[in-house]
Amino acid sequence: MSDRKFSVIGTDQVRKEAPDKARGEAIYADDIRLPRMLHGRIKRSDYAHARIISIDTSAAEALPGVKAVVVGSEAPQKYGIVPQAPTETAMAIDKVRYHGEPVAAVAATDPDIAEKALDLIEVEYEPLPVYVNTHDAIAEGAVALHEDNKYGNIAYQARQEFGEVDKAFEESHLVIEKTYKTSYVNHVFMEPHSAVARFDDNGDLRMWSSTQVPHYLHTMLSKVMDMPMAKIHVTVPNVGGGFGGKGEASNNELIAALLSRKARRPVKVIYSRREVFLQHRGRHPIEMKVKMGVDKEGYITAIDYDGLMDGGAYGAWGIIILFYTAAMLHLPYKVKNVRFFGRRIYTNKPTCGPMRGLGGVQPRFALESMMDELAIKLGMSPYELKLKNAIDKKHVTVSGVHVRHSEYKKCLEEVVSESGYLDKHGKLPFGKGVGLAGGYYISGTAYTLYMSYKPHSTALIRLDSESGVTLQCGATDIGQGSNMVLAMMCAEKLGLPYESIHVISGDTKNAPFDLGSFASRVTVAAGSAVCEAADKLIEQILPIAGVALGCRADQLAVGNGEIYSIYEKEIRMPFWDAVEKYIAAHGPLSATGSYTPPRRTGDFKGGNVGHSPTYGFTAHVAEVDVDTETGEVKVVNYNEAGDCGQPINPLSVEGQVEGSIVMAMGQALYEEIKMTPDGRLMNPNLHDYKVPTMRDIPNIKTLAVESYDEDSPFGAKEAGEGPIQPTIPAILNAIYDAIGVRFTEMPVTPEKVLAALAAKGQE
Amino acid sequence: MHLEPFEYEKPNSLVELEALLSKHADEARLLAGGTDLLVLVKEKILSPKMIIDIGDVAALQGITADPAKGLTILAGTKVSTIEHSAEVKEFAPALSFAAAQLGSSQVRHMATMAGNVCHGSPSAETSPVLLAHGAVLTIAKAGGERELPISDFWLAYRKTALAPGEYLKAFTLPALPKNAAVEYAFKGLRGAMEIDMVNVGVYLELEEDLETVKEVRIGMGAVGPIPYRAVKAEAELKGMKVDDAFFAKAGELAAAEATPIDDVRATADYRKKLMSVLTRRAFSAAFARIKGE
Incomplete structure (x- = not known):
């Protein structure tokens, strides 16, 4: 500094x-109570994929206390965070694409009446085949979820290639190729989506909502409500977390506005926890075929990545996230030859979207696991291999991304010395292990999600x-x-x-x-x-x-x-x-x-994505105890060293880093949304969907390395999304060190550990 | 949350409670903590016409320890009270431990052990320990009381021996003889707020020689439709010498008697393996406790 x-x-x-x-005492959207305010509730689909034949709302409308009922055809304008490719409507119109999709909504004087009214709405469906995995959705003859999509159920696909990948592999000393899979997980922010809408006599709309993006909500309300933006005023009260899940308009916001306009009274629409899981926008499960080569000294020669993303029912942030997975292959190591192929698939599931560290967590898991494996095969410490390849203080990737400031090497050095990694790795008794992983993230983007300067x-x-x-x-x-x-x-x-x-x-x-x-x-x-x-x-x-x-x-x-x-x-x-x-x-x-951020781009598809004014870096060491009889993995100690530039409030940085680690640890070990083959969620509640509790949290030590980005305000960089990147591979690398089993899928449950140990014993 | 309407009564005495129960035997549900009942009502799985809140019945509150009779816990006692009770910690430490594993602190301050037992969940935290203790239940109704060993209380999945008009009044845990101990072991996916994949309570009593098994009881949870005792294992283990082979054998026999199913939490196969390990560890811990280690 x-x-x-x-x-x-x-x-x-x-x-x-x-x-x-x-x-x-803090006021959240659900605390807002306006005079004459109504309560909105949403009628949701009983099928994961079906044509809507008819909707009869007459009995609901006749119920005393019901003031408005709306259906999808009343707001046919499609919207999406990426305005060039809108895929969603406020409620389903002709078709439902996931179990629990909104098909109608009711506003009533009392929430009980609104719920009762939902039972009176009759919807007739013609069921269609349900696809809950990507392979079924893109199989020959599969019914397209979106009939207007050009490539069946492939929402988007893209290729990028830099350098001479095949030649680099041929010349490599060691090449590993593996498939990794990440799971279907939700953010689990504390506050469910909540919105209150009110129209005044001038026809102006006021909305209070638990959104992360009042501006984007503003644009989408304007589109769906067919109103000029100047007649809409969005206010965000206190928000109980978002982690990306509130990073675009959600159905409750649009439905609150529609009900309020129709009833001519204020309307509040809040979600139950189940509805949060249905709105979802959680992390994309990706099946990643990854190939990586190194030379004799352990320098990375090439990366080849093929990612099949399970996108769920709608577009949402999908194309952006697809290109982020591409961008994330290029850092925080020096890689000269990179090939990317990505596809995002429509399936009959709640839609995936942006989640803390979007686009990075999945490839990071694969790459950091693979580098650990490559190092061990070379007879080298994973630390040495990672340090050798780590970028210097300034770096330009082969894809043209400029890193103006990095202390990544310092992160690696300090986390290794703080944790005693070199004294422990490969040296602890069977069942105990340490794992190292690194990562980085953008501190902002170079572009808006629509064309604007x-x-x-x-x-x-x-x-x-x-x-x-x-x-x-x-x-x-x-x-x-x-x-x-x-x-x-x-x-x-x-x-x-x-x-x-x-x-x-x-x-x-x-x-x-x-x-x-x-x-x-x-x-x-x-x-x-x-x-x-x-x-x-x-x-x-x-x-x-x-x-x-x-x-x-x-x-x-x-x-x-x-x-x-x-x-x-x-x-x-x-x-x-x-x-x-x-x-x-x-x-x-x-x-x-x-x-206005510096504008940089690349002359290739997705070339705008990945550029940021500056980048944060981080390195982690996890220490685990594996109970080899029950398969239970306990993360006991955890060290992080991060480069977030100058910490503005070190206490808050520590909170962000610890929160990131615990969130990723849940995804590594416990969390997974489970579905029936016909597309119903089996655990849309916090009892059966298992985030870590206080009892599971390890002893965490975080450290901000000396760092100051001269071009940033007070030298600061991000600290909230980088630190989630390395946690999963750090824990899984530690599990390998403990029991010699490399997991390529999450979550690593006790049952999977025991099965893997048994399989290993038979070898 | 839309609830179906019900009548609500809050009696002040056992007499009032028993009168209400005998009058509304079929349509009433007892509310103690509500941590299970109200969830079921809100989810519309249960729609009782009447809810009888026992919170004001002082005669159902309390814990007493008697060197001869053992530990008596009245049915209205909160789980958190059991968890922190000095008497329970002294005479049934495994029960105190099991109570501390139930739900969250908030839940434990509302819930009762009687609710946990009467709810009849096969994975309830306190049931295996009560089985291991050989707890006796006092079941009462207007005009009478009966006693029932807890092993006879659960009849089938979420079905208990309570007849219409009856309620669970008290638990009695017989005083532990010399050279005996109870231990509880459990496993969920995470460390708290769990529905266990498997749990088990074991009772070990040694002869004067401190190495021969005089009596054992094994109460198993989450490996069948009800919590139950591994009676065949118990018979086989009696008289054995306590050593590593005994602990391993106990685990094997318990697992053999476990009849779990595959569900969202774990497969049957894994549950059997877990039962073996947990039972072995629990007996080993019980042995250490007897020896004062």
Whole structure:
């Protein structure tokens, strides 16, 4: 790190909203109760794949207390986060494509009445064949889920090739080829999707929703409701987590708006946990055929990847995620020859989508497992192999992705020394093992999801001697702490305490434009916008202070609530006196800032995807105990060393990293949505879908390596999605070290461990 | 959540409770903690016409320990009370441990052991320990009481020996003789908030020589439609010398008597393997406890 001295940045700060949340006083969308508000409930399909012959809502409409009933044909406009390829409607129209898909909805004065009314809606179906796996869906003669799709049930497919892959394999010293499979998992954020819609007498729509992306919700509401964007106002109250699952419009938001318009009353639509599993947008299960070669010294020669993605019923973020799996092959190691083939398949399942670390977690699992295997076969420590291949401080991939700042090598070095990996790997008794894995993630994206060249983030800061500092930014705090990060940056710039910054965010009218919370973009993008606005304010104030103090403005600085000369201690005045003088002389004092990421692309299909202003890096060591009699895997110790640039709030970084590790550990060991062959979910509840509990969480030690990205606001980079990348392979590599079995599928349940041990014993 | 309507009664005494039960024998359900009952009602699996809340019946609350009679736990006692009770920790530590594994802290503060047992789930946490202890149930109704060994309580999947108008009033765990111990072992996929794949309670009593088995009981859970004892194994193990071979044999015999099925949580084959390992480990732990290790 540099010799920078900060007073707010880099200090552990408790979030301002934390006590409210702990006491249950924080307002979430479900806490909003408007006068005359109705409760909406959704009628869902009893078939996973069927034509809708008829829907009869007359009995439901006749039920006292029912104020509106809507069906799919009332909102036929297709939408999707990728506007070039919309696939969804607010409710199914002619066809249902997964069991539990919305087909109609009711608004009533009471939730019980609305539920009763659902039972009175008669839907007649003509069942179609159900495909719950990719191979069945693309088999010869399979019925297309989407009749207008050009390639049957292949939603998208793409190839990319860099370098001379075949030649590199021929010249390799060692090549491994294997198939890996990841499982069907959900985010399990705490707060189910919740939305309240209200139309005023002017025909304007107000929506309060638990979304990550008020802007994208705004665009999709405009499309589906067929209304100009200016007549729609989206507000995000406190949000109980998103992890990607609230990263596009969900049916409840559109249905709340439709019911509200029809009933002419406010309508709230909240999901049950089962409905969260139906809305889904969880991680794509991918069957990955991966081939990787190394030379004698362990340098990677080539990677060949073929991924078959199970996309579920609709498009959603699918094409973006497909190209992210391609981009993720190129980092954090130097690879000269890369071939990618990816297909995303429609199946009769709740739709997959963006989930923390999207596109990276699956290939990372395969590649880090494979590198571990290659190293051991070469008789080399996996650490040595990974360090040899790790990128340097600056790097350009063969696909043209520029990494302006990396401390990945430091991550590897420090996690290995902190964990004692080299003393343990290959040396612990049978049943105990350690595993190493690394990873990285983007800190934002270079492009919007639709063609646009406007700034991705904007901020407005207003200084007023009466109301204080008001920071307005459309960035959305979904629990990750973006309000805190932006307020801390603003406070540091203005030389004021963090507590004094009032943030207005997550609102399409009361805050200036921001794309939303996804792709770990907010700290760098919105942070840059805030810094620019704050710098402009300082530029405006210092000349005023200079006149008052009889001093050149360029010799003044702000800090501790004062404006002072950097040369003479006694020349100083209170910050707010200068603001007062400015306002008296010039009127209101405010400034805006904006951020547009550097534009880079590649001259190939998907060439826009993967570019980011900067990247975060991380390395993990997991230590496991395997009970060789019951097959139980217990992660006992866990070390992480991460390069997130300068941590803005180290306490929050630690929380993000620990949360990432626990989330991925659940996917490695316990979590899996199970389905019947006819497409019904078997465990859409938190009793049978098993996220880790406090008892399962290992002793975790995280460490932020010395790092400062000179081109980022306060040197910061992402910390919320990179740290989930290496966890699964770190644990699985540790299991290999413990019992000599390499798992290529998740979750690694005790039963699978025991079966594998038995099979190994027979060899 | 849309609930079918029901009548709600909250008696203050056993007399009132028994009167309500005899009058509404067929249509009433007892509410103790509600952690199972209300879930079933909300999911519309059960639609009782009347719910009788026993929360105000003081005569159903409490734990007493008597050196001669043993430990008596009245049916309205919360699982968390059992978990933290000094008497239970002293006279039935395995029960205290099993109670601590049930659900979450919130659930344990609402739920009762009587509910756990009467719900009749084959994987209930406390049932195998009660089987191992040879617990005796006091079953009451208006005008009478009877006693029943817990091994006769479960008749079939979620069916118990409670007749219409009857309720479970108390558990009695006979005082442990000298040289005896009970242990509980379980396995779920994760460490808490689980429906166990397998659980087992074992009772081991040694002769004066501290190496010959005088008596054993094995209570098995989640390996059949009801929690039950491995009676054949128990007969075969009696009189054996306690050593590693005995522990292994106990595991094998218990697994042989287990009749699990494949379900969403585990396969039958894995459950049998698990039963063998857990039973062996539980007996080994019981032996260590007797020897004061």
